[in-house]
Structure formats: structure tokens, C-alpha cells
Amino acid sequence: MTRLTLITGLIGTVILAALILIALFAQQIAPGDPLQMVGRPLLSPFADPRFPLGTTQLGRDVWAGLVHGARVSLTVSATAAAAVILIGILVGTLSGFLGGYVDDVLMRITEAVQSIPAFLLALALVSVLGASVTSVVVAIALSSWPPSARLVRAEVLRVRTLDYVDAARVAGRSPLAIAFLEVLPGALQPVVALIGITVGEAILVESALAFLGLSDPNLQSWGLMVASGRATLRVAPLLVILPGLAIALASLSVSLAGDALAARLSEGRRA
């Protein structure tokens, strides 16, 4: 691992840890409903000690919105990314191991889903399923799994041809034991590299859906805050800048931490 990866990885991990803590204790840090009108509209930051970052056009506390937005953003993206990787592992493993028709059919479907512009698909899914946190998770999962499925399949196919798998066959291991004890542990390692990227992207997709007003309207999220801040872009640009910064920070910290983790693991594999 280069020094740069190490440093950026550490920074990413620290920011991510802070964000997770904020999300976990959102209710303690900023009690109450962040969508409630609590003060005069469009207060600038530091003007009122009760609202350190000011208020929105509707008199909502910006700080509370950011804090509670962390919860929505991280939960949705982590769940969606977990689903993406699980679907990827499932499809990729089945495809790689079974081969033949199963592989053909699964790969055609993967290719088809990958050919649909992912965000358009997510958009369509949310609009069909209705605007809720669950449907956002489902939409992200169903639109972004193909790359992970292809990676897992490629890895399964690669590892299957290695000599140690033949050695296990010669030793008399059953196909199932070979799949789970020999091939999968090796094939799934590169999937770790996907975690950071997938979560980071999920954060961005979630925020974009919320920005377009397709997330749960009863939950304060960063994307929604940017969208409502647009109306007052000229007079109060901070209402757009702050929540966007939060999204960028979250996505960046996840991908930096993920990169470092992947580099660490691939080093461990070589040593």
C-alpha cells in the first residue's frame, strides 16, 4: 500500500466513523423532527445560537437536517450496497459454477440490465413502487447489481482453472466442497474492493433520487435539502452548498476507506 493510500484511507475512515456516530445518535445530537418549522425562515448561520447553521426557507433547522440526513443517507446506501453485492455474488456464483444454459440466461439478463441506464431504471422503479425508503433501496439494488455479478463470475471462472482447485479434485473433494471451500474464498476477495465503490455510488444515487423528489417526503435527507435550497439559490447559496458538501464527504470517505481496505487485503494475499 502506498503512503498516499494509507493517509487518504485513514482520513476516509475517520470521517466515515464520525458520520456513522452522527447517524446513530441523530436523535440525541439534534432532538425532534428536522422537518418541523422551528424558527424564522432563512436565518443565516451563527445568527441564532439555537440554529448554528441557520434555517431554511420553511424555517427548518439546517443543522438538524444535516444530522438526520446522515441517518437516511447511510442506512439507505449501506442496505442497498449490501443487496447489490449479495445479488452479485448470487448471480455471479451460479453463473460461474453452473455454466451452460444457466450461465447463458443469467449473463444475457445481466447484460440487459446493464444496458439500461441505471439511473433511469432506478427512477422508473421508484415511480412504480412509490416514493419510500424501501423502494429507493430496492431501486438502487435492482439497477446496480450487474457489475458485481460480472466481477464475481469472472473471478469464479478464473479461480476454477487454478491448479489448487485441480489438486482438490484429485484429492476427491465433492463439487460442492470445492465450490465453497476452495473457489469461493479466493473468488470473493476482489469483491471487497467493490464495497467502497458500491456504497459511495449508492449514496450518490439516493441523493439524486431525493433531489428529484422521489424519496420519502416525510424524511429529511440531504438530496431533498439541496432541492429545496434551489429556490433560494441566489440569496442563500449555503442552503445548497452545505447538504451537498455532506453528500460529497460521505461518498468520498466511503470510497477512500474502501480503497485502503482493498489495498490492504490484496497485499495480504500476496504476502
Add this chain to the structure above:
Amino acid sequence: MKGAEIVPLMRLSGLTVRYSAHRGIVDAVCGVDLDLMPGRVLSVIGESGSGKSTVLLALAGLLPSRARVSGSLLMDGGNGNLLADPSAHSNVTGRTVGMIFQNPGASLNPVLTVGDLIDEVVRVHRGLSKKEVRAETLSLMSRVGIGDAKSRAAAYPHQLSGGLKQRIAIAAALAGRPRLILADEPTTALDATVQAQILDLLLDLVDREKLGLLFVTHDIGVAGSISNEIAVMFNGRVVECGKAGDVTLAPKHSHTVALAAGALPLDLTVEQPKTSISALDDTAKTDNNREQYLKSATTPEPQGKDTQVQQAAKKTELVLSGITRVFKTGARKAVAADGVNLTVRSGETVALVGESGSGKTTLARIAIGLDRPDSGTVILDGQPLIDERGHMDRVTRSRVQMVFQDPLASFTPHRSIGKSIEVPLKIASDLTSRARRDRVLELLESVGLEKDHANRYPTALSGGQLQRAAIARALATDPDLLICDEPVASLDVSVRSQVLDLLTKLQNERGLGILFVSHDLGVVQWIADRTVVLYLGRVMEEGQGKAMWQTARHPYTRSLAAANPSATVPWRERPSVEQAKGEAAGSFAIPSGCRFHPRCRMAIAQCETTEPSLEQLEKGHFVACLRSGEQLDLG
């Protein structure tokens, strides 16, 4: 400039190359002196990590900038020290000094046609017009023996065979009109018959154009055969240097001795290379030579093979008959095996010999059930190895085991060596876990490893240790037969003989039958009781004992033997008539009739149409050649 006879082409003295590593400074090369005269060949030999390639890169000025280089290098009569003057050195690179590398595929840019590639070098070094450039390129290509240069120039590297690629690389190296050729294992990645052609080409350039050749290799046989002088490197130092004959025949340094012992030369008797078969057929004498050779080489002499093993009662026989295997990729069909018959019995070692694409590995995999033939049967003691449902029962499984080529790749990376050896035991036996662990330690001991090795992970062991562990694993189920796929090919020369000794020792103790796949004729001659020569999926010749190579009748077998450099036979004095022409067509395009006929120097019209069958000439000696009945004219 003074007469070329007196002024060395290259004079290197006190070369030291240092790298700053995590833990202090590492000397990759330490105080190396080398001299090379025009028209001479100097070989630098050593194992991986000896520093031989670093010396070569230092000579070409191609070391990475973090390397700290000291010493002096004078080139072609010039009096400036090139090591102290990087810009002068880079002027020399490509002009006075041309370089060729081990893997011709990797040294040619894949997205340029070979003509464009050579053009570029010509253009940079010689102020020629556009038209002259291509003409010069074509003449360079024919100079390195490429026929039909014009159409070949339009080809991309991936469309050419390994030998042609290396010729292109040589042509590109010659484009700047160098006086000195630096060659880094230029034939190691090539098949034996192709290696022979490239060596011919290089020596021809040395003789005709009075170039100097610095040849880096791990193969003492090649070095001894082609060089005037040899320098032996070990741990970054030259430990022995002298005339080629002195170094190979009377090595002084223990490391040279170890190298010589590990490199098992193919013995065709050295006195009279141009004699006829009958005169060559003098096995007693050759065996004598062999013994002497091995005695001089301090390794423990391998125990003679006892065909009457103790467990003679338990005679196992694995019979492959009529094996045909075709791999389909898209519309293309690769024939890996075409009606091959093969038998391995307990106590004997059968060698399967062939170049890349001969199908030897496919046959080995079929012999152990890792692959299934399209037609033909594999029978173990009267029972099919695999039943109709593609299943192989536990007992059969445990009776045939395998040792792979790359020992590191053959161990599951996330499992300790001990646990890996335990896997076959767990499946094949009903031992308790305690008993299994005891058995693992026992096995490790029997292959010369320590108990402690059981807890280590594959990457913590050396190649030789890993291959011993792999043998231990193969023996875990107490098999009758062992399939060994190039078991020593990826090991350093000095470790090879130890692993081969271990194999023969275990064979004698347990009465193992061994199917030994190899491309190394020296190793095969040393270990095999019976040898089967494959060419493009078909058996060309099968013979018995160590004399097999002297009595060989098939032109292909003879060309293989002739292509094998021996440290004691100067390359230029070798009978070149025996050489095969060109390169194998590849298993995608099997020639009609006798598949060897396009490369055969003895082919007649009938060979193009009639496929010869394998006929017995004398007991245990089979040949598939239409002209096998005739007395061979060896010219």
C-alpha cells in the same frame, strides 16, 4: 581505432549495483568484471536472483533510476566510462548495443505491426528516407531468416509464432547496427527445436559479422555449448569465470558444480556426433559416462531403478487406449490428443515428451480423470477410471494422485500446508483427526521437510520445499500411481536434482508407477524407463531405457535430441541435418498425412497423404514413420 582483435568490444570492471530497500541497502551486483571480444560469445549463468539480469540491464543503461551504479564500462574502443555518463550511455543503447529479451511476445508492442516496429528503430538510428527505411526493414528481416519478409512485415506480433517473434526482436535489435548483442535468456521461452534455430541464427551473426554476444542464461547446457567463455554468478558476484570447456567440464566453485549437477544433459555420446545409429547404440558406454558425470557432480547418485520392487504382488496397471480429445473454441478446433495409447504400471516411470501444443498435459489430466476424452478409454486394473455418470469412486481416486508443475499454484493460498495435505486423507480414510495429523507429520518427514512446515502457509515456503510438500500430499492416500506434470520445470536448477532424487527414492520404496510429463530431455533420459514422444496430439515414437535417444528412429525424435544443447558438445559441431524445419503448425491446423511432414527433412510425397501408424521395430520400440523401415541416411 586499433585492430579489433586487441581492443575488447566491451570491458566492464567493478560493476556494483545497489538498491535502497526498506531494511538498508541491498547489493544486487557486487564487483563484476567482464570482457568481451568481437566474434566471441560470453555467457553469464546463474539461478534466479543471482544478479545476472541486473548486469545485463546495467550494460544497456536500462536500470531504474533508483539503482545506484558504480564501476567502469568501456565500449567498442571508446575511452569514456559509460556508467559515469548516462547521456553517452543512452547514445550507445540501440546503436552499439542491441538487446533481446526472454519473452519475445512481451518485448513486442502488441498494437504495432512488426514492420512498423522495426521501421521505427531504423528511422531513429539511420537517417534514411521513408522508402529506404522499409527496404532496410525487409532486408533486416531476411537477415534474421524470415522468408517472405514483405507479407510478414504487415503482421501483428500475436499472429506470429514464438520463434518468428524472437526473430523480429533480433531484427529490431540489429536495426541500429550494433557491435554487441546482449541476450537475456532469449531461448528459454521457446520450444527445443525453435531454440536450436534461434541459437543457430545468433551464432551465425557472431561468426559472419563479428558481433560480440553476451548471453545470459540459467542453462549450463546452452552456455557450455555456444560460448567461448562463461561467467558463473551467485548472489551478485561472479564466482567462476573461464573458458567454456574448463567451466563445464572441471567446475571449481561449488555453485558451478551444483548447477552442472542439476542440469541433466541429454547424453548422445560425445565422441562421434556424426556416426550412424548402429555405432551410436552403445548403451554400456553411455551409462558409464553418465555415472562419471554424476560422480563429478557431488550430488548423491540416484539409486538405480529396481524393476523388481518389493510390492511386486500389487501390480497396478493404468491403460489409456485410443484417447482422442478435441477442444472447441468457437469455430476453431484444437486437437490435443488423437488416438493415443499409453500404459503405466507400478514400479516404472513412463515419460511423456513433447513441445508446447503436443497434448502431453491433456493426456496427463485425462489419465487422472481431471479431463475426459472425447473417445477412448481409461482403464485402471480392468475397471474404468470414471464410471458412466462421470463419477470416480473414493478408492480409485486414492490410487492415482498428481504432482503439478507450479507448486505454489497447487496449494490453496488460504490454507496451511499441513491442512492441505490433510484434505485427501480426510476424504480417503476414516482416520481420526489426531491420527491424520500424525500421518501428515510422517509424510512431511518422508519428503525431507520439518514438522514446523505443516503450520506454514504456501507463500512462506520455497519452490523446492513446496514441491516436496506437494509430493507428500500426493502420497497421503498411499497411491499406486503418480502423475507428474513437469514437476521440476519451475524449480531452480540446483533444486531440481533433489526433487528428482526424492521421486525415485519414493518410487523404489513404494513401487510407484509414475507418468512423468516433461519437455526436458535430459531429465527424461535420467528418470524414464519408457519414453513416449508426442507431436501435435499423436505418438511419434516410443522407446525403452536410457538409450532411447541414441536409437531413436523418428525424424522428430531425432530433431528433438539434436536440438538439445549439451555443455560438452560445441554447438557449431552439432549435426545440423537432424534439425526440424520451421515450427509446429499448432493444434488448430493439423497437417494432412504425417503431421510432422512439413517440418521433416526426410519427408517424401507419400508423407503428405498417408498417416503412418505406430509400428513395432524391435521389442518395446515403436515408431510412426513411413520411412522407419529404411536405414536412415544421416548425411
Add this chain to the structure above:
Amino acid sequence: MLLRFIGNRVWQALPVVLIVAVGVFFLLEMAEGDAVDAYFATTGAGDAGLAAQLREQYGLADSIGTRFLTYMTRLATLDLGYSVAFSRPVTEVIASRLPVTLMLMGTSILVSGSLGVLLGGIASWRRGRPTDAGITVSALVFNAMPGFWLGLLGIILFAVKLRWLPLGGIGTIGADLSGLESLLDTVRHLVLPVMTLAITYLALYVRLMRAAMNEAADSGWALAARARGLPESKIVLRHMARPALLPVVTMLGLKAGAMLGGSVVIETVFAIPGLGRLSYEAVTQRDLPLLAAILLAGTLVVVIVNILIDLFYRKLDPRIADTTG
């Protein structure tokens, strides 16, 4: 040979398009309420008789099997139905919006790819130095920014504060421009959206190019080119950059869909009347047939872009032509 290659690729793409078509049909089936419900919801009317008549007219009252068959046969004749929201045939609506999006997406792919190649090349050239770290890290930072936000920042900075560029749209409204002036006007309008879209995907290409150049620098053929005494510029351009382009081009194809998806938000932010904004409008007006048609059109665009990129790749890598026929 080339024609056969294109033929093969089109043939391979057919099942993909077919699967998407079937998937889209079932996606629509999943939706609660149909276009008529949506129409009534927006117009406020609610006559059951009219509803039944409309359903009859649009074939919404048939069984699912019949509807599927009708859907597929119509699709085959490029009849994508009628947009309730726009009161025009869907094909017409899409055709009027597609060119702008293609322009936005195409320029963004080109800008993103070439900037990525350039910056990745520079990063590799200065491997391990501050320039390398600077390029790599800032590409990552931009990659983490949501496109809509970056677009809004661009608007705040360049349109509101500096007043260098227009706020949005695709041309100055009311200005009667011609020829070069009109072109310049379009370019001025496209700068922000294209840069926004390009920059958010830049990191991918920078990383790929950097890694590929590093690999090429360590490759046997770069070493061999040095040993042949070629000048550094030739080594870098012909023997390193040329082969290193290959993975970048592959990635450009893989990310074509993402670029198209990204244009949904970008077009919304910059008020560009393209396919992306159309999909947003379809969603807000619950015009699901229109949305479905956009999905299909988007897929077709991605498939075609990928075939084009494969063709380009084939030109770059001679090894492909020999294995794919």
C-alpha cells in the same frame, strides 16, 4: 469482415433488447393504476364511463396475455403508444428530445475520456510525486460529488456571481441568432452541463489510464523499446500510451449508460429539454408508457454506443479482429 463484425454485434444485442422490452412490460404491470388513472388524477375528472371508454381505446382492458402480445407487436413496428401527458405519440415526443441528450452525452463522453487520458497519463508520468497525488486525489473528490450539486455550484459561481455563462437552457430564448453565432450560443449553454457530467465521471478514467500507463511503463515492450534506443517521447506515446488506451476505451463503453442516467439530473438542473428531463417529467406526471419508452430508447442508445465503441476498440487493438472474426 467489418460488416460481419457489425452484424454479429447487432445479433448479440438482440436478446438484450428483447429482455429489456419484456422487463419493461412487467415493470409497467407492477404499477398501481394505469395511464387513465393518472390522466384523471391530473385533470381532476372521474367519469367511470369515460374511463372505460378510454381503457377500451388504449387496449388497457384486455387480459395480460393479449396486452403483452399487442405491446410486443407494436414495439416491433416502433409504435411506442400515446403519451397522455403530452397528447402526442410517444415516438414523436422522444424523437424531439433525443438529439439534445445525444449531444450532451456524446460531448461529455469525449471530454471525460480525453481529460482522463491526459490527466491519468500525467499522473503516471510523475508517479509517486505531488502532481500524481494531486491529480489522483482531486479526481476522487470530484467523483464523490453529486452531479446535481456540482451543477448548482457551477451555476452559483459562473452564472450568478461571475456571469460568464448562462443559467441554463439550450439556447438564448428570443434571440434570433444564425450560423456561427447560434453555434457559439449553444456551446456557451453546453459548457456547464457537459463539464459537470464529464468531471463527475473523470476519476474513473484518470485511475484507469494511470494504472494502465504504470503497467505499460513496467511492461516488457517498453523496456525493449528503451533497449532499442528510441527517444523517450516515442516510448511514451507509441509504446506506452497506445496500449494503455485500451482499458479506458472499454470503460467508456461500460459507462455510457451511467452517462445517460446522469443526464437526467443534469438536464433537470440546467433546464435542458432532453430525454433526461423528459423522464423526470414523465415521472412527475405519472405517464408510465412514456417512461417505459424512454427506458427502451435509453437502452437502444447504450447498445448502439457500445457497438460504436467496440468498433473503435477493434481499430486500436489488432488482437480483437483475429479472435472475434
